[in-house]
Amino acid sequence: MLSNLVNKYNIAGPRYTSYPTVPYWNNETFSLEKWKSSLVTSFKESNSKEGISLYIHLPFCESLCTFCGCNKRITKQHSVESPYIKAVLKEWHLYLDLFDEKPIIKEMHLGGGTPTFFSPDNLKLLINGILKDAVVAENYEFSFEGHPNNTTREHLQALYDVGFRRVSYGVQDYNETVQKAIHRIQPFENVKRATDLAREIGYTSVGHDIIFGLPFQTLEHVKETILKTKALLPDRLAFYSYAHVPWIKGNGQRGFKDTDLPSAELKRAQYEMGKELLAEVGYHEIGMDHFALTTDSLYTSMQSGSLHRNFMGYTASKTQAMVGLGVSSISDSWYGFAQNVKRIEDYYELLKDNKIPVYRGHILNEEDLIIRKHILNLMCQFKTTWTQDQLYFKELPETLLQLKEMEADGLLIINPNSIEVTKAGQPFVRNICMAFDVLLQRKQPDVQLFSMTV
Numbered sequence: 001m002l003s004n005l006v007n008k009y010n011i012a013g014p015r016y017t018s019y020p021t022v023p024y025w026n027n028e029t030f031s032l033e034k035w036k037s038s039l040v041t042s043f044k045e046s047n048s049k050e051g052i053s054l055y056i057h058l059p060f061c062e063s064l065c066t067f068c069g070c071n072k073r074i075t076k077q078h079s080v081e082s083p084y085i086k087a088v089l090k091e092w093h094l095y096l097d098l099f100d101e102k103p104i105i106k107e108m109h110l111g112g113g114t115p116t117f118f119s120p121d122n123l124k125l126l127i128n129g130i131l132k133d134a135v136v137a138e139n140y141e142f143s144f145e146g147h148p149n150n151t152t153r154e155h156l157q158a159l160y161d162v163g164f165r166r167v168s169y170g171v172q173d174y175n176e177t178v179q180k181a182i183h184r185i186q187p188f189e190n191v192k193r194a195t196d197l198a199r200e201i202g203y204t205s206v207g208h209d210i211i212f213g214l215p216f217q218t219l220e221h222v223k224e225t226i227l228k229t230k231a232l233l234p235d236r237l238a239f240y241s242y243a244h245v246p247w248i249k250g251n252g253q254r255g256f257k258d259t260d261l262p263s264a265e266l267k268r269a270q271y272e273m274g275k276e277l278l279a280e281v282g283y284h285e286i287g288m289d290h291f292a293l294t295t296d297s298l299y300t301s302m303q304s305g306s307l308h309r310n311f312m313g314y315t316a317s318k319t320q321a322m323v324g325l326g327v328s329s330i331s332d333s334w335y336g337f338a339q340n341v342k343r344i345e346d347y348y349e350l351l352k353d354n355k356i357p358v359y360r361g362h363i364l365n366e367e368d369l370i371i372r373k374h375i376l377n378l379m380c381q382f383k384t385t386w387t388q389d390q391l392y393f394k395e396l397p398e399t400l401l402q403l404k405e406m407e408a409d410g411l412l413i414i415n416p417n418s419i420e421v422t423k424a425g426q427p428f429v430r431n432i433c434m435a436f437d438v439l440l441q442r443k444q445p446d447v448q449l450f451s452m453t454v
Ligand SMILES: C[S@@+](CC[C@H](N)C(=O)[O-])C[C@H]1O[C@@H](n2cnc3c(N)ncnc32)[C@H](O)[C@@H]1O
Pocket: 061, 067, 068, 069, 070, 111, 112, 113, 114, 115, 145, 146, 147, 148, 169, 170, 171, 172, 209, 210, 211, 240, 241, 242, 243, 244, 245
């Protein structure tokens, strides 16, 4: 039964960190002026009520992992740190100039690349530079991504001193054959050291990222990785499906053949087994890909219905405005999205001319806003409700037809004014969201844009 469902629903599909998804943004109706005005509106509406979120992309890594789909620049030259920090602070000031009051920072996340590529002093310089002209919200959450191989006590302490209480470490898989294939040698001792250090210093949430579907990975390897994870008991766990997207320029996914990857069925079996083991350990599944202990804010926010999803993935609370700084970062004003240029040289060039370094985006229309709400509900709560006027879009009959078929397959239940995803349907939530994605239905891509849903 499960393998039939996998065969049927394993298609290329978005991960819905935004709606509309990036390839469907309408860049023709977008302009920097419209983006700025949508952010200013959003800021006025929400800053004093809930604050804003900040995402800062720090793109450098010393060594290339050949599975990695993130935007990164490989270098061992640490002289790149200072100019980059100066540029990010300049970008922040261009945003500050738009606002008529100090932003209240509710959430801040440092992603990458490898934030711990930067020296502790430079990270402190960056954060102090950001906070100098801002106010920190009462229940703020500051977090960063650390590489277990290079996160030192000094990194953890420096970021703790400026308010960080959550760190997530890239683990992927502990098996040596898999680690060799992905060019990432990282023994358990390194992860243990980084995890213990964070707890010793006072971090209240330590997360690990592990991946299934990697080259040469077997069921046994996933089991081993989870058993080792159990020994360290991170508060949060991302259990990602390996996204194979080698067509994205410059992402460096190479060093193994497509035939070295597990089949879709093995991949699904790895996920199912992993999920069971994680439940035995005491983890609860949060939306898609994420697991948390009952003491972690991701779990409590799911229980209270405040779980949110944006470009950073799942977050414990929603802010209407999110500013993304650094190369390739995406900002979200709720009424619009904007993405920064991806090349560091282009980023510097635009900032030199005092230009916000955005190169594409999308302004949401009424229909986008309605559909975005349903997709967010499904991704965060596994259900969505509507009144008649809220569900109006041209393709509604086709959406309902697709939903009915999924109901027959046991993936969801349709009620008069709502749908609920069943336990069996949860792994297929991306497929369910696709039934609402009218932009995808109106224009199927000519080439593969998204990773497979399983
Ligand atoms: C920026 S990295 C984490 C920080 C640090 N650079 C490191 O590698 O430890 C973000 C995470 O994205 C996940 N990731 C990257 N490429 C991926 C892919 N192709 N498929 C699934 N997950 C991926 C990995 O789990 C990785 O830990």
